[in-house]
Amino acid sequence: xxxxxxxxxxxxxxxxxxxxxxxxxxxxxxxxxxxxxxxxxxxxxxxxxxxxxxxxxxxxxxxxxxxxxxxxxxxxxxxxxxxxxxxxxxxxxxxxxxxxxxxxxxxxxxxxxxxxxxxxxxxxxxxxxxxxxxxxxxxxxxxxxxxxxxxxxxxxxxxxxxxxxxxxxxxxxxxxxxxxxxxxxxxxxxxxxxxxxxxxxxxxxxxxxxxxxxxxxxxxxxxxxxxxxxxxxxxxxxxxxxxxxxxxxxxxxxxxxxxxxxxxxxxxxxxxxxxxxxxxxxxxxxxxxxxxx
Amino acid sequence: xxxxxxxxxxxxxxxxxxxxxxxxxxxxxxxxxxxxxxxxxxxxxxxxxxxxxxxxxxxxxxxxxxxxxxxxxxxxxxxxxxxxxxxxxxxxxxxxxxxxxxxxxxxxxxxxxxxxxxxxxxxxxxxxxxxxxxxxxxxxxxxxxxxxxxxxxxxxxxxxxxxxxxxxxxxxxxxxxxxxxxxxxxxxxxxxxxxxxxxxxxxxxxxxxxxxxxxxxxxxxxxxxxxxxxxxxxxxxxxxxxxxxxxxxxxxxxxxxxxxxxxxxxxxxxxxxxxxxxxxxxxxxxxxxxxxxxxxxxxxxxxxxxxxxxxxxxxxxxxxxxxx
Amino acid sequence: xxxxxxxxxxxxxxxxxxxxxxxxxxxxxxxxxxxxxxxxxxxxxxxxxxxxxxxxxxxxxxxxxxxxxxxxxxxxxxxxxxxxxxxxxxxxxxxxxxxxxxxxxxxxxxxxxxxxxxxxxxxxxxxxxxxxxxxxxxxxxxxxxxxxxxxxxxxxxxxxxxxxxxxxxxxxxxxxxxxxxxxxxxxxxxxxxxxxxxxxxxxxxxxxxxxxxxxxxxxxxxxxxxxxxxxxxxxxxxxxxxxxxxxxxxxxxxxx
Numbered sequence: 001x002x003x004x005x006x007x008x009x010x011x012x013x014x015x016x017x018x019x020x021x022x023x024x025x026x027x028x029x030x031x032x033x034x035x036x037x038x039x040x041x042x043x044x045x046x047x048x049x050x051x052x053x054x055x056x057x058x059x060x061x062x063x064x065x066x067x068x069x070x071x072x073x074x075x076x077x078x079x080x081x082x083x084x085x086x087x088x089x090x091x092x093x094x095x096x097x098x099x100x101x102x103x104x105x106x107x108x109x110x111x112x113x114x115x116x117x118x119x120x121x122x123x124x125x126x127x128x129x130x131x132x133x134x135x136x137x138x139x140x141x142x143x144x145x146x147x148x149x150x151x152x153x154x155x156x157x158x159x160x161x162x163x164x165x166x167x168x169x170x171x172x173x174x175x176x177x178x179x180x181x182x183x184x185x186x187x188x189x190x191x192x193x194x195x196x197x198x199x200x201x202x203x204x205x206x207x208x209x210x211x212x213x214x215x216x217x218x219x220x221x222x223x224x225x226x227x228x229x230x231x232x233x234x235x236x237x238x239x240x241x242x243x244x245x246x247x248x249x250x251x252x253x254x255x256x257x258x259x260x261x262x263x264x265x266x267x268x269x270x271x272x273x274x275x276x277x278x279x280x281x282x283x284x285x286x287x288x289x290x291x292x293x
Numbered sequence: 294x295x296x297x298x299x300x301x302x303x304x305x306x307x308x309x310x311x312x313x314x315x316x317x318x319x320x321x322x323x324x325x326x327x328x329x330x331x332x333x334x335x336x337x338x339x340x341x342x343x344x345x346x347x348x349x350x351x352x353x354x355x356x357x358x359x360x361x362x363x364x365x366x367x368x369x370x371x372x373x374x375x376x377x378x379x380x381x382x383x384x385x386x387x388x389x390x391x392x393x394x395x396x397x398x399x400x401x402x403x404x405x406x407x408x409x410x411x412x413x414x415x416x417x418x419x420x421x422x423x424x425x426x427x428x429x430x431x432x433x434x435x436x437x438x439x440x441x442x443x444x445x446x447x448x449x450x451x452x453x454x455x456x457x458x459x460x461x462x463x464x465x466x467x468x469x470x471x472x473x474x475x476x477x478x479x480x481x482x483x484x485x486x487x488x489x490x491x492x493x494x495x496x497x498x499x500x501x502x503x504x505x506x507x508x509x510x511x512x513x514x515x516x517x518x519x520x521x522x523x524x525x526x527x528x529x530x531x532x533x534x535x536x537x538x539x540x541x542x543x544x545x546x547x548x549x550x551x552x553x554x555x556x557x558x559x560x561x562x563x564x565x566x567x568x569x570x571x572x573x574x575x576x577x578x579x580x581x582x583x584x585x586x587x588x589x590x591x592x593x594x595x596x597x598x599x600x601x602x603x604x605x606x607x608x609x610x611x612x613x614x615x616x617x
Numbered sequence: 618x619x620x621x622x623x624x625x626x627x628x629x630x631x632x633x634x635x636x637x638x639x640x641x642x643x644x645x646x647x648x649x650x651x652x653x654x655x656x657x658x659x660x661x662x663x664x665x666x667x668x669x670x671x672x673x674x675x676x677x678x679x680x681x682x683x684x685x686x687x688x689x690x691x692x693x694x695x696x697x698x699x700x701x702x703x704x705x706x707x708x709x710x711x712x713x714x715x716x717x718x719x720x721x722x723x724x725x726x727x728x729x730x731x732x733x734x735x736x737x738x739x740x741x742x743x744x745x746x747x748x749x750x751x752x753x754x755x756x757x758x759x760x761x762x763x764x765x766x767x768x769x770x771x772x773x774x775x776x777x778x779x780x781x782x783x784x785x786x787x788x789x790x791x792x793x794x795x796x797x798x799x800x801x802x803x804x805x806x807x808x809x810x811x812x813x814x815x816x817x818x819x820x821x822x823x824x825x826x827x828x829x830x831x832x833x834x835x836x837x838x839x840x841x842x843x844x845x846x847x848x849x850x851x852x853x854x855x856x857x858x859x860x861x862x863x864x865x866x867x868x869x870x871x872x873x
Contacts, residue, residue, distance in 0.1 A: 037404040088588055096403040097350055098587045101544055104537060105583030112577025223533060227415065230408050265423045272412040279409050283400040467736040474735045475725060475746060482711050482722050488673060489709045494697035494726025494789050503732050 001260070007139035009256045015145045015214070017252020018152035019045075022207035023229025024236060024244040025159060026200030031238055033172065033196040034090050039103040040081065041204055042225030043110035047074050048205030049217035050118045053125050063128055071205045078201025081106060082194050090193065107222055114219035122216035125209075144213040151210060155203070159241040172196055204229075224268065231275035234282070301466065304552075308458050312451075324450030326562050328522060331457035334558040335515040337542045338461075338468045338551070339508030344540065345548030346477060347504055348484030349399065350407045352536045353414035354512045359421060359531035360387045361513030362520040366434045367427065369521075376441045380517040384510055391509030395502040402487075414533045421528045433527030440521040453522055460518075461555070464511065469551045480504065541579055544586055547593020556595050623684070624649040624825060625793060630679035630689075632662075632669055632849075639665040641849040642679070647793075647827065647842075652819055654828040654836045656860075657846035658869060663829045664706055666846070667795050670827070671703045672696040683793060698726055702791035704782040706798045710770040716781055717766040720753040723788025756784045760814060776807040783814065793825045794818065800832040808835055815839055837861065845869065 026041050048070055055066035085106055089099050127144040134143050162169040171192055208217070208225070215221070228251065236247020251271060258270035315323035336354055343349050364386050365379035374382075394413065401409050421428050428434065440447045440456065447453055471477055482490040483497055491497045520526050538561065546557020561579070568575050590597045625647040632640040640662045647653045655663050668674040670681055672693040681688040686699050702723075711719050728745060735742045757763045760780050770778055779799055786794060796815070800808050812835060818824050830836055836843065836857070843860045845852040847869045853860060860866055 037408075039407075085584060085588075092588075094587065094591075095348075097344070097348055098591055100350060100404065100407050101540070102584050102587040104540075105580040105587070108537075108580025108583070109577045110580075112574055112580065115573060116577075223411075223415075227408060227411055231412075234405075234408075263423070265419065269416050269419050269423075272416050275412050276409055276416075279401055279405050280397045283397070283405070466738075470738045471732070471736050474742065475721070475728070475749065476730060476732060476735050478714065478718055478722055479725060479730075481713060485711050485713060486709055488693070489705075489711075490722065491693040492671060492673070492697055492703060493723050493785070494694060495722075496694050496730075498694075500730060500732075503730075507732070 003137075004139040005260070007137045008141060009260055010253070011136065011139070011141045011145050011149075013253035013256035014249050015142075015148040015252070016211070016256065017232070017249035018148055018156075018245070019207045019211045019248070020228050020232035020251050021236075021245045021248025022152055022155065022203050022210075023225055024233035024248050025156070025241055026203040027230055027233040028236075028238050028240070028244050029172070029196045029200045029203075030086075031233075033193050034086065036086065036090065036099055036103075037230070038086075038197075038200070039100060039226055040107040040110060040222075041200065041229055042222040042227070043107045043114070044074050044078060044201045044204030045208030045211075045225045045229075046114055046217070046219060046222045047077060047110065048208030049125065049212035049221075050114055050123070050208075050219070051205075052209040052212060053118075053123045053217050057123070057125060067206075067209060070209060071202050074205035075198045075202040077110070078198045078204075079194070081201065082197035086193065086197055087190070107226070111219060111222050114222075118217070118219055120219065122218040124216050125212040127213040142214055144210070148210045148214075152207075155206060156241050156245050159203075163241065168195070172199075227275070228268075228271050231271055231278070234275060234278055301462075304462065304465065308462060311458070312454055315450075321450065324454055326566060327559075328450065328453050328457050329519075330558045330562040331454070331461045332515050332519050332522065333539065333542060333562060334461050334555050335464055335518070336508075336512040336539055337546070337554040337558050338464050339511035340539060340543050341548065341551065341554045342468060342471060342480065343504050343508040344543055345553075346472065346480035346484060347501060348480075349501060349505065350403075350540070351410040351505075351508070352407055352533065352540060353410035353412075353417070354508065354539055355531040355533065355535040356414045356417035357387055357391065357509040357512035358516035358519070358535075359417060359526075359528075360390060360509075361516030362526045362531065363421065363428055363434070363516075364513075365517035366437050366520045366526055369438055370434060370436070375443075376438065376521055379521075380514065383513045383517045387509050387513035388506055391506045392502065395505040399498065399501045399505060411533060411536070414536045418528050418532050421531070428528075431528060433525060434520075435525045437520050437524045437526065439524065440518070447521075457518060457522075460514070465551065465555065468554075472551050476500070541583060544583060545594055547590075547595035547597070549592040549596040550599070553593050553595035557593070560594070625684075626680075626682045627666075627670070628680040628682070630666070630669060630681060631677050632665055632674065633677050639849050640669065640676070643846070643849070643851055644679075645844050645851065645854060647825060649792075649825055650819065650823060651841045652815065652826045652828060652839050654830070654840040654843045655846060656830070656836055656843060657852070660848075661846040662849040663846055664797060665849075667703060667797050667827070667829065670696075671701055671795060697789060697791075700790075700792035701795065702786035702789045702793070703795035704779070704786055704797055704799060706801070708778050708782055710778060710781060710785070712769060712771050714769075715767050716762060716770060716773070717750075717753055717757065719770060719781060720756055720785050720788050721749055723756075723785035724749045724752050726789040753788060756787050759817075760784045760787075761810075776803045776811075779803065780811075780814070783818075787818070787822070787824075791824060793827065795827045795829075797829050798831065799828075800830050800835050808832060811835070812839060 023041060023045060027037060030036055030038050051070040051073055052066055055061045055069055056063055085102055089102055128147040129143050132143060133140040134146065163173055172195065232248040232251045233244060235251055236243035251274060254274055255267060255271045259267045311327055315321050336358060340351065340354060343351060361383035364383040368374045368379040368382045369376055398406065398409055422431055447456060479490060479495055479500055483501065487497055542557035542561045543554065545560055546555070547553035565575055586593060628644050629642045630640055631642055643666065655666065657663055669676045670688065672688065672691060676689055679689065683699060683701065688696050688699070691699070711722065728749065731742055754763070757766060760783060762777060762780060762784060765773055765777065770781055773781065783799065800811055803811060815826060816839070819826055828839065840857055842854065843857060844854045845860060845866050852865055852869060853863050
């Protein structure tokens with residue numbers, strides 16, 4: 001492997017990894033607040049990418065405007081999702097099995113809506129910074145990469161600041177740790193759940209938008225985003241934004257370097273293989289990690 | 294044996310009616326739907342025990358169907374062995390793979406188990422596509438010989454109906470026996486509170502593995518039958534989406550009664566025909582149906598229908614002045 | 618501890634969760650047929666001790682031995698089959714099964730599973746099921762729950778649910794029974810009945826009992842030996858009278 005290849009792989013790995021990190025963060029947020037893992041998470045990324053294409057490519061709106069409108073719309077879908085599905089499930093103390101089935105049902109609905117409005121074919125999105133590959137340290141990287149890296153870094157930092165330093169953010173964190181204490185702080189658990197779901201949807205949308213110029217936007221990528229985002233979340237510990245970022249980047253790197261040594265068809269096999277290894281290692285140590293009373 | 298037949302006359306009658314359905318409606322293609330339903334029902338019955346009773350969710354069972362289908366196809370087409378050997382090979386390979394997988398996988402619970410099985414399903418379908426020399430890659434394997442036992446070669450939809458639904462009948466009785474037995478109790482206990490069941494001296498790990506392998510072998514049988522019935526298989530048939538579809542059949546049909554599995558398979562194979570005009574929306578509709586079921590009738594359609602029937606028959610008896 | 622205690626022994630059992638030391642070098646011995654009580658303020662580690670003995674948690678250090686069997690090295694299922702049964706502080710019954718079925722699950726411990734035989738409806742399995750039913754009905758009868766056989770546990774009054782847990786535990790035919798706060802939430806009449814039941818279990822069924830509870834009367838009347846835990850450590854051990862008058866025990870309880 002030449003240095004040039006190494007740089008290329010490194011940049012690609014970190015870029016794709018940050019996408020996984022954003023989706024992972026969405027998982028972590030919802031999980032920490034409700035102990036629910038939403039199988040619909042990846043669909044928000046898909047919606048984000050497709051809406052962005054519509055606004056930016058078809059309606060020719062400026063990138064920033066499209067970005068914001070897309071995220072808002074997807075956040076709205078997230079709100080709907082919370083009200084119609086998450087809320088009744090949590091309130092009715094549904095079993096984990098039922099929650100999984102319900103969120104899968106939602107993912108199917110979203111996927112169909114995506115197919116309906118945008119068709120089966122992948123659609124392209126222009127990179128934010130033009131179409132020429134960028135030269136970096138003698139290697140050529142995709143022009144979208146710097147945007148992915150910088151924007152995801154900004155978003156993740158914003159999340160860390162939000163969760164640790166703002167009142168609302170700390171409420172979100174507190175909700176998971178101790179719902180009663182959160183109430184004492186004058187925070188309604190229901191509202192916190194609502195915002196965590198909406199925020200996760202927004203994060204998902206952002207990640208879909210950022211990666212679209214590289215992978216194209218397509219209606220059926222949801223499952224792959226979901227499971228890779230989940231893998232990143234598990235890798236990073238499901239605790240906080242930093243973990244999500246570390247997990248995501250680690251996963252991205254493992255995937256890109258793995259593909260270099262095996263054929264590209266094995267790309268998903270590698271990522272999922274990592275997930276399985278991590279899960280099995282975790283399960284060996286699951287004696288008192290989460291005792292349900 | 295005789296008692297089995299006597300007690301299940303209702304089931305036999307139902308199967309007979311299904312057999313007559315295409316003739317009655319004069320639409321022979323319904324046999325295809327019935328046959329595929331029957332094939333799916335085998336997997337769904339296994340999943341009912343695993344997911345419905347023991348609560349161990351698996352989104353990877355299409356992978357076991359693929360294992361059965363491809364093994365049988367390869368053994369029969371490339372190695373020129375008789376069909377029964379192909380099916381048997383499918384069983385053996387699937388039990389080995391499922392047994393090995395079960396040990397680490399069943400240590401996981403809830404979401405992690407679901408994701409792990411989903412991951413396996415996806416890995417498996419990717420592997421099938423990549424290992425082109427063995428599996429034919431995305432093109433699949435064609436010209437698979439029809440199902441045969443010795444010199445008896447099966448031709449025609451009716452023959453396959455009898456083959457498939459006889460097997461369904463046997464497996465259905467088997468699962469009913471399990472459900473009504475101490476094993477059914479154990480599985481339901483495991484679903485509720487696995488640790489307590491361990492505390493009562495039950496080897497939970499062992500029974501979970503047994504049920505997992507059993508359901509995998511049923512899926513394998515299902516896949517092998519599919520291969521020799523359709524005579525063509527490709528990776529698409531056994532994708533992760535199909536694993537989800539199978540789980541849908543379990544939940545739509547319902548987990549309270551074993552016949553829910555049959556109801557689920559029939560429904561989810563007939564509905565696409567009925568909804569043919571809305572083919573593109575169908576997945577979304579199923580998704581909606583799933584959400585509704587979870588929120589409104591978590592025990593599925595079968596439990597719902599039974600309740601409705603009970604209410605109706607009660608009101609009938611009151612109307613006729615008969616104390617219920 | 619003397620060498621009559623080779624029925625059950627805990628030696629320097631410790632358990633920590635991250636930074637919290639839930640059990641700290643707890644050592645004690647129990648004679649066969651004894652009713653051995655463990656008392657202490659909330660959070661003293663009593664339920665953790667039960668979790669460790671029954672195998673639901675591994676101990677960080679120490680040994681637990683039942684008649685030469687090293688329980689600390691065994692898993693939950695094996696420990697149960699070795700003859701250890703328990704009830705739970707917050708009732709863990711199976712709500713989707715009837716009372717009878719709950720106890721039937723308790724009777725599975727020493728039976729064969731026979732998946733394929735069961736599926737094919739082999740008569741032997743059905744005979745075994747009949748035997749299990751008789752045993753389960755016997756336990757329900759013994760604990761005076763026979764009238765509720767076909768009810769769901771949630772429809773039983775709280776006191777009877779606790780009794781059902783005991784019936785289910787007895788189904789495994791244990792030699793050592795761990796009762797975790799069986800009197801919690803019971804009124805005086807029910808506690809009186811509970812006392813008779815525990816005595817019966819010891820006298821008639823010859824089961825050794827480890828009892829955790831907060832009800833002083835119950836502990837004092839039943840116990841052959843009492844161990845006091847506080848902050849995961851053994852504060853003192855002795856007969857009912859010795860413990861009752863120990864100033865450290867009084868301080869520990871009053872201090873909370």
